[in-house]
Amino acid sequence: MKHFVLFIIVTGIYSNIIAQQSNTDCKSDENYVSFLRKGLMGLEYKDALKGFTGNRYFGPWSTGEVILQNGDIITHIPLLRYEQYSHELLWLRKRDMKTGIFNKDQVKAFNLFDESNNFEASFVKIRTKLKFDSDSTDRYMQVLESGKFTLYVYRSVIKAVSEFVLVDNTKYLIFNNGQYTLVSLNRRSLMQIPTIDKYRMKLVIKSNNLKVKRNEPDFVRAVKLYNQTLS
Numbered sequence: 001m002k003h004f005v006l007f008i009i010v011t012g013i014y015s016n017i018i019a020q021q022s023n024t025d026c027k028s029d030e031n032y033v034s035f036l037r038k039g040l041m042g043l044e045y046k047d048a049l050k051g052f053t054g055n056r057y058f059g060p061w062s063t064g065e066v067i068l069q070n071g072d073i074i075t076h077i078p079l080l081r082y083e084q085y086s087h088e089l090l091w092l093r094k095r096d097m098k099t100g101i102f103n104k105d106q107v108k109a110f111n112l113f114d115e116s117n118n119f120e121a122s123f124v125k126i127r128t129k130l131k132f133d134s135d136s137t138d139r140y141m142q143v144l145e146s147g148k149f150t151l152y153v154y155r156s157v158i159k160a161v162s163e164f165v166l167v168d169n170t171k172y173l174i175f176n177n178g179q180y181t182l183v184s185l186n187r188r189s190l191m192q193i194p195t196i197d198k199y200r201m202k203l204v205i206k207s208n209n210l211k212v213k214r215n216e217p218d219f220v221r222a223v224k225l226y227n228q229t230l231s
Helices: 015-019 029-036 187-191 198-207 216-230
Strands: 023-025 041-044 057-068 073-083 088-093 098-102 107-113 119-128 137-145 150-154 157-159 166-168 171-176 179-183
Touching: 057 119, 073 107, 137 216, 150 216, 187 198, 187 216, 198 216
Parallel strands: 023 073
Antiparallel strands: 041 098, 057 073, 057 107, 073 088, 088 098, 107 119, 119 137, 137 150, 150 171, 157 166, 171 179
């Protein structure tokens, strides 16, 4: 923890106002200060990847909204970004161009929007235990399809062993009947999900001419169409 610098020390009269609000509009740095007092943020982001090539971020800086554990929603946050190496949600303070880290303990989910304010991606915090994990941990997972079978993706990069390169470490999970199943982008992996009706899934893939191997959009569509056959 001593590597981190305390990012913001907040004083003021805003805490009583925020305590009474369930939906907070955050369009400026000045308004943003009002909920920092609650401990939502406080640490400055430190670059641990200087000299590395590869993409550490999920998309560009985007407008977004954050859903807190207590049910509050902070909308119209100007500059948000998900960092795939540290697995943290970042925000950029325009006043001094410093980058802060959201307190993951207080975040339940967040949504990102493009420059035209169109929905781009939804992330939720899920406690999971992946392969090689010693214990379960909280992770931000992007929701690709929601239904009886919900498809999540863990956007992640890691450092290459011998080079200053970031390599993809993306993981896909399907949630059904209270269980998570780690899957790969291929047909065989879909068929190995214990609760999947193999005949029904094969029919969905074949009748829609889906190419699910290493093809995220078609893989997502396969799960979506399969869910529709169950409704």
